[in-house]
Amino acid sequence: MEIDRVDLEPDELPKHWYNILPDLPEPLPKPKDPGDGSRLKFLEEVLIPQCYKQEYLEDRYIQIPDELWEMYIHAGRPRPLYRALRLERRLKLKRVKLFYKREDLSPTGSHKVNTALAQAYYASKAGIETLVTETGAGQWGTALSYAARLNGLDAVVFWVRSVYNWKKDRRTFMKLYGAKVYASPSRVTEAGRQGLKRGEKEGSLGLAISEGLEYASKKPNSAYALGSVLNHVLLHQTIIGLETKKQFEKIDMYPDVIVACLGGGSNFGGISLPFMHDVLKKGKRIRFVASQSMAAPNLIKGEYRYDYGDTAEYTPMLKMYTLGHKVRMPPIKADGLRYHAAAPIISLLRHHNLIDAVAYPIDEMAVFEAARLFVETEGWLPAPESSYAIRAAIDLALEYEKKGQEKIILMNISGHGFLDLYAYRKILYGRGR
Amino acid sequence: MEIDRVDLEPDELPKHWYNILPDLPEPLPKPKDPGDGSRLKFLEEVLIPQCYKQEYLEDRYIQIPDELWEMYIHAGRPRPLYRALRLERRLKLKRVKLFYKREDLSPTGSHKVNTALAQAYYASKAGIETLVTETGAGQWGTALSYAARLNGLDAVVFWVRSVYNWKKDRRTFMKLYGAKVYASPSRVTEAGRQGLKRGEKEGSLGLAISEGLEYASKKPNSAYALGSVLNHVLLHQTIIGLETKKQFEKIDMYPDVIVACLGGGSNFGGISLPFMHDVLKKGKRIRFVASQSMAAPNLIKGEYRYDYGDTAEYTPMLKMYTLGHKVRMPPIKADGLRYHAAAPIISLLRHHNLIDAVAYPIDEMAVFEAARLFVETEGWLPAPESSYAIRAAIDLALEYEKKGQEKIILMNISGHGFLDLYAYRKILYGRGR
Numbered sequence: 001m002e003i004d005r006v007d008l009e010p011d012e013l014p015k016h017w018y019n020i021l022p023d024l025p026e027p028l029p030k031p032k033d034p035g036d037g038s039r040l041k042f043l044e045e046v047l048i049p050q051c052y053k054q055e056y057l058e059d060r061y062i063q064i065p066d067e068l069w070e071m072y073i074h075a076g077r078p079r080p081l082y083r084a085l086r087l088e089r090r091l092k093l094k095r096v097k098l099f100y101k102r103e104d105l106s107p108t109g110s111h112k113v114n115t116a117l118a119q120a121y122y123a124s125k126a127g128i129e130t131l132v133t134e135t136g137a138g139q140w141g142t143a144l145s146y147a148a149r150l151n152g153l154d155a156v157v158f159w160v161r162s163v164y165n166w167k168k169d170r171r172t173f174m175k176l177y178g179a180k181v182y183a184s185p186s187r188v189t190e191a192g193r194q195g196l197k198r199g200e201k202e203g204s205l206g207l208a209i210s211e212g213l214e215y216a217s218k219k220p221n222s223a224y225a226l227g228s229v230l231n232h233v234l235l236h237q238t239i240i241g242l243e244t245k246k247q248f249e250k251i252d253m254y255p256d257v258i259v260a261c262l263g264g265g266s267n268f269g270g271i272s273l274p275f276m277h278d279v280l281k282k283g284k285r286i287r288f289v290a291s292q293s294m295a296a297p298n299l300i301k302g303e304y305r306y307d308y309g310d311t312a313e314y315t316p317m318l319k320m321y322t323l324g325h326k327v328r329m330p331p332i333k334a335d336g337l338r339y340h341a342a343a344p345i346i347s348l349l350r351h352h353n354l355i356d357a358v359a360y361p362i363d364e365m366a367v368f369e370a371a372r373l374f375v376e377t378e379g380w381l382p383a384p385e386s387s388y389a390i391r392a393a394i395d396l397a398l399e400y401e402k403k404g405q406e407k408i409i410l411m412n413i414s415g416h417g418f419l420d421l422y423a424y425r426k427i428l429y430g431r432g433r
Numbered sequence: 434m435e436i437d438r439v440d441l442e443p444d445e446l447p448k449h450w451y452n453i454l455p456d457l458p459e460p461l462p463k464p465k466d467p468g469d470g471s472r473l474k475f476l477e478e479v480l481i482p483q484c485y486k487q488e489y490l491e492d493r494y495i496q497i498p499d500e501l502w503e504m505y506i507h508a509g510r511p512r513p514l515y516r517a518l519r520l521e522r523r524l525k526l527k528r529v530k531l532f533y534k535r536e537d538l539s540p541t542g543s544h545k546v547n548t549a550l551a552q553a554y555y556a557s558k559a560g561i562e563t564l565v566t567e568t569g570a571g572q573w574g575t576a577l578s579y580a581a582r583l584n585g586l587d588a589v590v591f592w593v594r595s596v597y598n599w600k601k602d603r604r605t606f607m608k609l610y611g612a613k614v615y616a617s618p619s620r621v622t623e624a625g626r627q628g629l630k631r632g633e634k635e636g637s638l639g640l641a642i643s644e645g646l647e648y649a650s651k652k653p654n655s656a657y658a659l660g661s662v663l664n665h666v667l668l669h670q671t672i673i674g675l676e677t678k679k680q681f682e683k684i685d686m687y688p689d690v691i692v693a694c695l696g697g698g699s700n701f702g703g704i705s706l707p708f709m710h711d712v713l714k715k716g717k718r719i720r721f722v723a724s725q726s727m728a729a730p731n732l733i734k735g736e737y738r739y740d741y742g743d744t745a746e747y748t749p750m751l752k753m754y755t756l757g758h759k760v761r762m763p764p765i766k767a768d769g770l771r772y773h774a775a776a777p778i779i780s781l782l783r784h785h786n787l788i789d790a791v792a793y794p795i796d797e798m799a800v801f802e803a804a805r806l807f808v809e810t811e812g813w814l815p816a817p818e819s820s821y822a823i824r825a826a827i828d829l830a831l832e833y834e835k836k837g838q839e840k841i842i843l844m845n846i847s848g849h850g851f852l853d854l855y856a857y858r859k860i861l862y863g864r865g866r
Contacts, residue, residue, distance in 0.1 A: 002503050003443050010436050070435050074519075075812065080509075086583070105538065107812040109851070146812055150519070169854035176808045176857060375609045379508065379540040379579055418542070418851035421602035424609060 004085045006247040008078035014242040015069060016061040017235050018274045020345060023060065023281055025352045028231070028344055029319035032306060039316045046216050046224045050122035054232035062235060068121045071150065075113055076105050077239065081247040086377040087394075096397045099255065099410045100390075101244050101271060104382065108173070110336075110415030111267045112143035112227055115236035119225045120147035130154040130222035132215050134184070134208035136163060137335030138170040139383075139415060140227035145179035155179040156222075158186065158211045161203035163335065170419055184208040189215050191312065205339070206311025206325070213314045228264030229309060229318070229343045237270025240412065245274055248410075255286060255410040257396060261388035262290035262299065262357070263336050265343035267414040276349065290346075291392035292359040293337045295330045298323050299350050299357035307341055320347045330362050333423035334384035336415075358392050367391045368427040371417070383415035384423050437518045439680040441511035447675040448502060449494040450668050451707045453778060456493065456714055458785045461664070461777055462752035465739060472749040479649050479657045483555035487665035495668065501554040504583065505672065508546055509538050512673075514680040519810040520827075528839045529830045532688065533823075534677050534704060536847050537815065541606070543769075543848030544700045545576035545660055548669035552658045553580035563587040563655035565648050567617070567641035569596060570768030571603040572816075572848060573660035578612035588612040589655075591619065591644040594636035596768065603852055617641040622648050624745065638772070639744025639758070646747045661697030662742060662751070662776045670703025673845065678707055681843075688719060688843040690829060694821040695723035695732065695790070696769050698776035700847040709782065723779075723790040724825035726770045728762045730792035731755060737784050740774055753780045763795050766856035767817035769848075791825050800824045801860040804850070816848035817856050 021028060033039040044052055054062070064072070084098035103111035123131055131148045134157070135141030141157040148155035157174060161183040164171065174181050182188060184203045185195035191210040200207060216224040226233060248254055258275055260268040268290055278284035290299055302321035309315035311326055322341035323329075329338045342350065349355050360367050364384070371387035373394070374380070382390060393411040400407045417424065454461060466472040477485055487495070497505070517531035536544035556564055564581045567590070568574030574590040581588035590607060594616040597604065607614050615621060617636045618628035624643040633640065649657040659666060681687055691708055693701040701723055711717035723732055735754035742748035744759055755774035756762075762771045775783065782788050793800050797817070804820035806827070807813070815823060826844040833840045850857065 003506055004503075005443055005506055007440070007443060009442075010438055010440060070437075073436055073438055074515075076513075082507075086507075107814075149809055150812055168858065172854045172858040172862070173814065175862070176805055176814070178809060372609055376582055376611060379583055381540075381606065381609070416851075418849075419854075421605045421852075425601065425605040429605070429608070 002085070004083040006081040006250055008243060008246055010073045012246060013069065013073060013078050014239060014246070016063055018238040018242055018277060019057045019060055019062050019235055020273045020276060021231065022058055023277055024348060025280065026348070028348055031316040031318050033316045039314065042217065043316055046213060048119055048123045048128065048223045048225065049126050051119055051232045054235055055230060065121065068118060071117050071121065072239065075107055075117060078243045079103060079105050081244055084378055087374060090373065090377045091394065091397060093397055093401050095404060095406045096400050097408045098393060098397060099408065101240060101410070101412050103240060103267065104380065104386065104413050104416035108142040108146045109419065110139040110143060110383065111237060111240060111270060112140045113146065114239050114270065115227065115233045115266065116143040116147035118236040120151040120153055123223055124151040124153055128153065128221055128223045130156060130219055131225045132156045132212045132219070132222055133225045133227065134158045134205065134212045136160050136205045136338065138163060138167050139336055141181070142170060142174050144225055144227070145174045145177035148179070149177040156215060157181045158184040158208040160184055160205055160208050161201065184211050186211060204311060209310040210312035210314050228266040228339070231345060233266050234269035234273065234343055234345055237266050238273050240270035241272060241274035244271060244410065253408055256407045257287045257289065257409040259289045259291060259389050259393045259396065259409060260412040261337060261385045261414060262292050262342060262346070263296065263339040265346040267412055269343060269346055271412040276354065279354065288355045289392055289396065290355055290357040291388040292357055293332050293334060293362060293388065294359045295332045295362045296323065296338045296340065297359035298340060298342045299355070300359050302341065304347060304351050318344050320344055321350060332362055333364055333420065333427060334388060336385040337388065360388060360391060364427050368424060370394050372428060380413070381417040382413050383417045384420050386414045389413070437516040439514040439683055441676060441679055443506045445679060446502065446506060446511050447672060447679070449496055451671040451675055451710060452490045452493055452495050452668055453706045453709060454664065455491055456710055457781060458713065459781070461781055464749040464751050466749045472747065475650065476749055479646060481552055481556045481561065481656045481658065482559050484552055484665045487668055488663060498554065501551060504550050504554065508540055508550060510672065511676045512536060512538050514677055517811055520807060523806065523810045524827065524830060526830055526834050528837060529833050530841045531826060531830060532841065532843045534673060534843070534845050536673060536700065536845060537813065537819065537849035541575040541579045542852065543572040543576060543816065544670060544673060544703060545573045546579065547672050547703065548660065548666045548699065549576040549580035551669040553584040553586055556656055557584040557586055561586065561654055561656045563589060563652055564658045565589045565645045565652070565655055566658045566660065567591045567638060567645045569593050569638045569771065571596060571600050572769055574614070575603060575607050577658055577660070578607045578610035581612070582610040589648060590614045591617040591641040593617055593638055593641050594634065617644050619644060637744060642743040643745035643747050661699040661772070664778060666699050667702035667706065667776055667778055670699050671706050673703035674705060674707035677704060677843065686841055689840045690720045690722065690842040692722045692724060692822050692826045692829065692842060693845040694770060694818045694847060695725050695775060695779070696729065696772045698779040700845055702776060702779055704845040709787065712787065721788045722825055722829065723788055724821040725790055725792040726765050726767060726795060726821065727792045728765045728795045729756065729771045729773065731773060731775045732783050732788070732790035733792050735774065737780060751777050753777055754783060765795055766797055766853065766860060767821060769818040770821065793821060793824060797860050801857060803827050804857070805861060813846070814850040815846050816850045817853050819847045822846070
């Protein structure tokens with residue numbers, strides 16, 4: 001019989017993350033501060049201590065603490081790998097095989113839970129009582145609210161007001177986990193009050209970060225949690241790729257192409273880096289493809305240079321492919337992809353031509369059409385962000401098929417779309433919320 | 434380490450359903466028609482032939498066709514069984530163990546997919562091209578839309594207009610699967626036009642059934658699909674309990690109490706009947722508890738007698754615990770529990786004192802509070818219907834604990850609540866949609 005799913009037993013869940021730092025083609029450029037160094041000191045003080053340490057690790061494999069490993073299992077890991085047989089048939093593929101990893105099965109609906117649980121775990125062990133963060137689309141805020149609750153911590157989320165205002169369901173979801181959620185700009189921070197004074201009613205991710213950092217720096221026993229870009233975040237996400245490698249071993253296959261969407265780079269890094277190890281150290285050949293929006297094509301139109309992580313310049317500068325930290329990006333439904341720069345690790349790999357990138361138009365029609373095809377054939381409802389991976393995987397598959405090339409393509413379904421049905425309606429059927 | 438999840442490998446998925454008919458304490462009373470028998474003939478003509486046959490099976494185990502078995506695996510079966518360790522700790526349980534089965538992991542968000550896939554499979558093999566159905570809350574309509582699409586069939590759904598009007602997200606979801614969805618009363622059937630003439634703008638489940646039956650009886654190569662109550666639906670749902678039995682065997686435990694919510698009885702039957710077999714045939718002692726709403730407490734306040742399945746009296750009469758087929762039920766958020774009668778199989782078992790029942794007040798506060806406790810501890814977002822099972826399981830656990838009794842309680846999480854966050858907001862935070 002035809003089983004199109006590869007599972008791992010709970011006890012097959014990897015017990016280590018993969019740290020790519022020692023394997024990079026050149027040392028990762030260090031963060032720097034054009035001023036007096038106070039930003040670097042600030043970052044060190046405001047992050048969870050163990051996470052800050054993980055920014056500079058030298059070991060290749062980092063042990064996942066037992067208790068956290070158990071929480072991963074509770075959260076549904078290992079997650080299945082699927083062969084997209086039905087989608088292949090619909091696309092009439094004969095030479096190309098499509099696989100997808102199911103990060104959408106997470107409790108809050110995205111891969112963000114992988115690092116949220118790790119950060120909340122380390123915070124609780126360090127005696128921290130409150131985790132503070134910002135959120136744009138809302139996936140990261142929900143994941144952190146969940147992880148904080150499961151680790152007995154409070155969560156405070158600064159949420160870009162223009163999104164906060166209408167994503168009522170996601171707001172209720174965070175609240176159910178007991179999180180305190182502020183629309184940003186808020187009146188609870190100086191940065192927020194200044195923003196309001198300047199008339200920035202809608203808010204921005206940059207301002208929300210500034211508010212969160214300020215709030216965390218003033219609140220006793222608190223720390224700031226970041227959902228993407230930094231090395232420790234990508235480290236925690238490697239659990240995705242490490243599982244997937246085991247799954248391919250089980251069926252004695254190996255991917256030729258790996259596709260994931262990319263905003264800051266956390267789900268892309270998560271599925272790619274463990275395979276990148278094989279490319280860097282074992283001579284394997286894999287084509288890595290980042291699927292982006294033309295609203296934020298940082299890997300394609302960005303420059304590789306030092307830039308800030310936030311618009312308000314509270315963070316140190318990191319060497320990244322960046323569109324400029326003050327760039328204005330048009331609104332899209334795949335909010336999670338709207339970030340001006342790609343993670344330093346991803347950027348360095350891109351700089352060494354190890355990563356390809358494509359970008360899709362901001363009307364998102366092509367992307368949602370791909371999502372619909374996925375729903376009709378595979379039956380699962382992907383998040384708008386994940387649909388960028390599906391679109392790119394389909395395009396690549398058709399291209400290889402036409403050229404008569406045998407390929408195994410792996411894509412990452414980073415999240416589900418149950419809270420994004422309005423976006424499907426808007427894009428595919430042209431109707432409002 | 435502490436793993437609180439019991440998985441089955443894909444190839445451990447049971448290959449048979451369990452048919453309880455030969456094991457019942459007395460033969461199941463046959464459907465009857467107080468008129469000329471035309472309703473019985475009509476039902477035979479309008480149902481999928483193989484499903485109609487399954488209403489009267491004599492074998493105890495019914496083979497799941499290979500192709501359908503593969504579709505179950507694709508849809509994520511077997512689903513995990515969890516030990517609710519975190520909830521147990523929160524409730525300070527020392528003697529009572531809580532387990533839950535994860536039907537919420539289905540593609541459309543509920544256990545309804547188990548019978549939808551079976552019905553669509555049999556329909557496609559019989560050369561049927563269109564499946565027609567009704568839906569109230571929308572879970573069944575979505576599941577059938579999904580199953581029809583995966584089997585290459587068209588789906589037509591008549592959806593109670595008062596729900597259709599505001600559940601826009603679920604409507605979009607059905608549409609993504611390619612279903613044709615009509616608000617009922619509609620203008621496409623005589624029953625619908627009559628309803629509109631009578632001024633029944635809001636619609637009702639009874640009228641939607643009447644519209645669907647009429648539509649199916651007139652459309653060539655079509656059949657009507659039912660999502661609950663009938664024997665074949667409960668048969669298909671036994672996959673839930675059969676998996677769960679294997680999972681308990683793996684950890685060398687066995688449940689003393691099984692709790693599920695009950696409207697028509699499909700998820701209750703699904704998890705209970707395979708264990709009921711052990712009670713009826715192997716002398717096991719299990720307490721089965723149906724958790725209901727006071728809006729529709731058919732097992733508690735109903736009479737055990739012959740009644741129609743729909744308000745319009747298109748169906749034959751079935752012997753059931755019923756509140757009367759024309760009863761008016763107050764609106765609740767757990768829409769899926771608002772049905773006037775319990776499935777004939779469940780009713781007969783209740784009549785023989787093999788099933789207990791509880792009902793919760795229509796303000797649903799106690800139920801949503803239980804759901805919140807579940808979210809805060811276990812992290813998963815349950816459907817409002819499933820939250821009735823959680824409430825009852827918690828109440829029972831506290832009762833046994835107080836009495837100093839060692840018990841293992843199993844509950845079924847029949848669906849997820851991602852499309853019901855408005856209900857959480859309304860009930861817990863007193864705000865509108």
